[in-house]
Amino acid sequence: MKKLTGIAVSPGVAFARAAVFNTDGQQMGISNCLPENVGQELELFQEALQTASQEIAACRDDVAQKLGDGYAAIFKGHLVLLQDPGLLKSVKDGIQNEFFTAEYAVYATLTSYAQAFQRIPNPYMAERANDILDLRKRLVRILQKGKQQIQSFDEPVVILSYDLTPSETASMDTAHVLAFATEIGGPSSHTAIVAEGLHIPAIVGVGPILKYVHVGDLVIVDGDNGILIIDPDEETKESYRELIQQRESLNLCLDLQRELPAVTLDGVEIELQGNIEFPYEAQVCRQNNASGVGLYRTEFLYLSGQHPNEDDHFEAYRKVIETMDGKPVTIRTVDLGADKLLERSKISPDVQDRDYFIESEKNPCLGLRSIRLSLKRADLFRKQLRAIFRAAYYGPVRILFPLVATLAEWRQARMIAEDVKEDLMDGNIPFNPNVPMGIMVEVPSTVLMLDRFAQEVDFFSIGTNDLTQYTLAVDRTNMDVFYLYNSCDPAILKLIEMTVQTANRFQKPVCLCGQLSGSPIYTTLLIGLGLRSMSLAPGAIPEVKRVCRHVLTSQCRKIAARVMKMENAAEIRNYLWVEHQRLFPDLDGDAF
Ligand code: PEP
Numbered sequence: 001m002k003k004l005t006g007i008a009v010s011p012g013v014a015f016a017r018a019a020v021f022n023t024d025g026q027q028m029g030i031s032n033c034l035p036e037n038v039g040q041e042l043e044l045f046q047e048a049l050q051t052a053s054q055e056i057a058a059c060r061d062d063v064a065q066k067l068g069d070g071y072a073a074i075f076k077g078h079l080v081l082l083q084d085p086g087l088l089k090s091v092k093d094g095i096q097n098e099f100f101t102a103e104y105a106v107y108a109t110l111t112s113y114a115q116a117f118q119r120i121p122n123p124y125m126a127e128r129a130n131d132i133l134d135l136r137k138r139l140v141r142i143l144q145k146g147k148q149q150i151q152s153f154d155e156p157v158v159i160l161s162y163d164l165t166p167s168e169t170a171s172m173d174t175a176h177v178l179a180f181a182t183e184i185g186g187p188s189s190h191t192a193i194v195a196e197g198l199h200i201p202a203i204v205g206v207g208p209i210l211k212y213v214h215v216g217d218l219v220i221v222d223g224d225n226g227i228l229i230i231d232p233d234e235e236t237k238e239s240y241r242e243l244i245q246q247r248e249s250l251n252l253c254l255d256l257q258r259e260l261p262a263v264t265l266d267g268v269e270i271e272l273q274g275n276i277e278f279p280y281e282a283q284v285c286r287q288n289n290a291s292g293v294g295l296y297r298t299e300f301l302y303l304s305g306q307h308p309n310e311d312d313h314f315e316a317y318r319k320v321i322e323t324m325d326g327k328p329v330t331i332r333t334v335d336l337g338a339d340k341l342l343e344r345s346k347i348s349p350d351v352q353d354r355d356y357f358i359e360s361e362k363n364p365c366l367g368l369r370s371i372r373l374s375l376k377r378a379d380l381f382r383k384q385l386r387a388i389f390r391a392a393y394y395g396p397v398r399i400l401f402p403l404v405a406t407l408a409e410w411r412q413a414r415m416i417a418e419d420v421k422e423d424l425m426d427g428n429i430p431f432n433p434n435v436p437m438g439i440m441v442e443v444p445s446t447v448l449m450l451d452r453f454a455q456e457v458d459f460f461s462i463g464t465n466d467l468t469q470y471t472l473a474v475d476r477t478n479m480d481v482f483y484l485y486n487s488c489d490p491a492i493l494k495l496i497e498m499t500v501q502t503a504n505r506f507q508k509p510v511c512l513c514g515q516l517s518g519s520p521i522y523t524t525l526l527i528g529l530g531l532r533s534m535s536l537a538p539g540a541i542p543e544v545k546r547v548c549r550h551v552l553t554s555q556c557r558k559i560a561a562r563v564m565k566m567e568n569a570a571e572i573r574n575y576l577w578v579e580h581q582r583l584f585p586d587l588d589g590d591a592f
C-alpha cells in the first residue's frame with residue numbers, strides 16, 4: 001500500500017483500477033508480461049527500433065534538404081542513441097529479467113537515462129536528456145499503435161496522470177472515469193474546476209505518482225482530504241467504506257433542506273446561484289434549488305473539442321435558459337487563454353477561421369486571454385454576442401465580460417455589443433435588447449477603479465480565483481507556489497470588502513463567483529463582508545445554504561470584523577474553521 005497526498009480539488013471518494021497516462025500524455029499499457037511472452041516482447045522492441053530508425057532517417061533527410069546538414073545533426077544524434085549498446089541492453093534486461101512489456105521497459109529505461117542526464121548541471125547534458133525524452137515518446141507511440149484515448153473506457157477507472165488539461169478533463173467519459181489524480185497542478189486551475197463540474201473526486205499536485213503505480217492497480221482517490229492510496233490494505237478499504245456511508249448520511253440530511261430558502265436567522269435572503277461549464281449542469285442547478293446560473297463559463301464549448309458556430313452557441317445557451325425556467329442565467333463571454341488553451345491538434349483542418357487558437361506565449365496569464373482575445377478577434381466575439389442576445393429572447397439573461405482590467409476594455413466590449421444589437425435589429429432577427437451587461441472583478445486595477453466602472457456597468461461579479469492570482473502574483477495552477485495561493489489572504493479580503501462597499505454605494509448588484517464561495521467555512525465571513533449573492537459549484541449549494549440558515553447577520557459581521565484584523569491566511573482559516581465547528585458541533589471534520 002502507498003499513501004500519497006496532494007491538493008483536494010473536487011470532493012468525494014472513488015475506488016477503481018488505475019488507468020495511467022505518462023508525462024507525454026500517452027496512456028500506458030500493463031507493465032508486466034507472462035514469462036512465455038518475453039520472446040514476443042523482445043520482437044516488438046526490435047520492430048519498434050526499426051520503425052523509429054526509419055522515421056528518424058526520413059526526418060533527417062527532409063530537414064537536411066530544406067535547411068542544410070547542420071540542422072539535421074539532431075536526428076543523427078537520435079539515431080546514435082537508438083544504437084547505444086548500454087541503453088538497448090537495459091531495455092532488453094527489463095523485458096527478460098523483470099518480465100516488463102516492451103512499452104514499459106522502454107519508458108522506464110529511457111526515463112532513468114534522461115533523469116541521470118538532467119542531474120548533471122550542464123546545458124549540453126540537459127539537451128541530451130531532451131533527446132532521450134523525445135526518443136522515448138516516439139518509441140512508446142510506435143509500440144502503442146493507436147491505443148484508446150482518454151475519453152473512452154470499457155470499465156470503471158481512476159485516471160492517474162502527470163497532468164491533464166482542462167480540455168482533456170472536459171472530454172472525459174464520466175460513465176467510466178470515476179476520479180482522477182495528477183502529479184502537478186494547483187488549487188484553482190481550470191482542470192480542478194472542471195472536475196467539480198463533472199462531479200468526480202479529484203486531487204492535483206500529488207507529486208510523483210507514476211513511479212509507484214502500475215496500470216490496473218486498485219486505487220482510492222479521497223477528494224475530500226486530498227489523499228491517493230495505491231493498492232490499499234483491507235483495513236484502509238474498510239475505513240473508506242465507512243467514510244462513504246458518512247457522506248451518504250450527510251447528503252441525506254442536506255437533501256431534506258434542498259427546497260428551503262437560503263435565509264439567515266434574522267430573515268436576510270442570500271442568493272445562491274450555480275457555476276456551470278456545460279449546459280447539462282443547469283439541471284444540477286435545478287436539483288440543488290439554485291436561484292439561477294451565476295456564472296456560465298462558455299469557453300468550455302471550445303474546450304470540449306467542438307468548434308462552435310453561432311447556432312451551436314445559441315443552442316447551448318437556449319438549453320440552459322430553458323432548463324432554468326425563468327431563473328436568471330449569467331453568460332460569461334469566452335475566457336480562453338492562460339491554462340484554458342486550445343491545442344492546434346484539436347482544431348479540424350476544414351475549419352476556416354481557426355477561432356480561438358492561441359500561439360504559445362511566454363507569459364500567458366498576462367497575455368492574450370479573456371476579453372483581450374475577444375476584442376482582438378471581434379469577428380468571433382460578435383458571433384458569440386449575437387447568439388447570447390438571440391437566446392435571451394427565451395428567458396432572463398445577463399452578459400458578463402471576463403478579466404476586464406481597464407475602462408477602455410469595458411467600453412469597447414459594450415460598444416461591440418450595441419453594434420451587434422443593431423445588426424440583429426436590421427436583420428429582423430428575434431432577440432432581447434435589454435440584457436444587463438457586467439464585468440468580472442478579478443484584477444486589482446478594476447477594484448481600484450470600481451467607482452468609475454460602477455457609473456457604467458449593470459453589475460459586478462468577483463472572481464476570487466484570478467483576483468488571488470493577480471494580487472499575490474502567484475500562478476493558480478502551480479503546485480510549487482501553492483502555499484502562497486490563498487483566497488482568504490487579508491489582501492484579497494480587503495479587495496472583496498472594497499468591491500462590495502463601492503457596489504453597494506452605487507446600488508449595483510455584486511456577486512462572488514470564485515471558488516471561495518463554494519467552501520462553507522467562508523460563508524459567515526462573506527455574509528459579514530456584506531455579500532448577499534454568491535455563485536458556486538451547484539453541488540456545494542446545500543452545504544453553504546445550511547450555514548446561511550444557521551446564522552444571524554450580526555454574528556457574521558462580528559466574525560468578519562475579527563478576521564479583518566488578522567494578518568495572514570493561515571490564522572484566518574484556522575479561526576473560521578473553529579467557528580464553523582462551533583456552529584455545527586455534530587460535524588465530522590472530514591465531511592468538509
Ligand atoms: C475567477 O477567476 O474567480 C473566476 C470565477 O473565473 P475562472 O475561474 O473561470 O477564471
Ligand code: MG
Nearest residue numbers: 442463465466
Ligand atoms: Mg477568472
